[in-house]
Amino acid sequence: MLTFYNENSIIMGNGQTGGEKKADGQHQEDVTIKKTLQLGEFNRRKSNENLIFFAGTDKARVITEILEERGWSRTRDHSITNFTMKWCLANQVDWSQFQEGKQLINNIPGQLAFSDKINLWYTIKDYLHNRRTSDGNHIQNFLPMTFVLDDEREVGEFLRSYKKHNRTWICKPRYSYAGRGIFVISVNSDLNAIFKFQIGNGNRIQYQPRLPGYLMQEYISRPLLIKGRKFDIRVHWLVAWTKPLLVFYNHNASAVRLSLNLYREFDFDRATHLTNLSVQENHYRYSFSQEATGMTISQLNHYFNRCFRPFHPKMCQDWVMTVMQVS
Structure with a gap:
């Protein structure tokens, strides 16, 4: 709460009654506050009129209304380089043109190590491999069995595990989000939805993924639940x-x-x-x-x-x- 004081708030001497004096003082105070806020708004907009932001995703409304209300100028030209802030997808960032200390971007360099599911798997796998406890042993591997289906060797390992164990598996595309393309399979599922079959040398069946960039993981069959739900x-x-x-x-x-x-x-x-x-x-x-x-x-x-x-x-x-x- 803003408390405002001025000299008219103090009543001294004779003249108008206390009530009239208070009314005049309150009116003057309201006028002064209004003018002060108007001046502050003008100065704020004036100082922001050279600030440019690019917002080109579906979630741009998170910042658009706030920045435009404060006098920022919006552009939809994704190739712009003289921006102050850029709210975009990772593939819309040219880090070679980024001016550190002068510009803001809602992305972090190298973030594909986390947002790409296959890169995330490799990152965690390397971390667990290199991180050792004080006694020199590897820390416990808490990750489920995981196979990259772009790798022919790993496809073979997955198929051997799939046929040997009665397990549930979850298949994830590396780049998707919002649950797109994710599905769950078991030993009774039809692998035709995932692999193409062809006869190779020596009448050997070869399996190739129908789509590139898929990750297959052993499903955690006993997850922690809340009210019976994942x-x-x-x-x-x-x-x-x-x-x-x-x-x-x-x-x-x-x-x-x-x-x-x-x-x-x-x-x-x-x-x-x-x-x-x-x-x-x-x-x-x-x-x-x-x-x-x-x-x-x-x-x-x-x-x-x-x-x-x-x-x-x-x-x-x-x-x-x-x-x-x-x-």
Whole structure:
């Protein structure tokens, strides 16, 4: 709340009555505040009129209204180089033209190591291979069996595991998002949807993926569930600086996404295994089950306190809001 004082607020001597003096003083104060705000708005817009931003994605509305209200100029020319801020996809960034310290981009150099599922697998695999504990042993590999189907050798390894073990597998395209192209298979599934078959030398059957860039992973068949559903946590971070690293996080802006269907391993409905909103929205049950597909971080914290903590004595109260937040 803004508190404003001026000399007319003090009543001294004779003249107008206290009520009249207060009314005049209040009027003068209101006029002064209005003029001050108008001047501040003018100066703010004047100082921002040379600021240019590019916003070319579906989620550009996150920043468009805010920046335009503050006097920034928007351009849709993705090749522009004299921008102040660029909100775009990774393939729309020319890092060779980026002016560090003068420009902002909603991407991080090298981020394909994380956003590309195959690169992410290689990154984590290398990390686990190189990271050692103090006694010199490799840290435990917590990742499920994973195969890159572009690699002929790994295709052979996957097929041997597929035929030998009665397991469920999840297949993911490397570049997709919003659950697109992801599906779950088991030993009873038809591999024709994934591979092309041809007869090679010596009448040997060869398997080739129908589409490039797919990752096959052993499915985690006993996941942690909330209310009988699979879940993930959507967290938004603001990486303000990388040298040194400066990151902001607001748990109130985070959300927990739950699958539409109750979890059953061999139910291959995508709404049973995926929590993506785009998957849920296209399901026939979404209109009357929408409220079951999400919760806030505070609600998750309450759920852990009530349902998990009684069975795990070492778990502290409000574990979600404390330990998990800083892990």
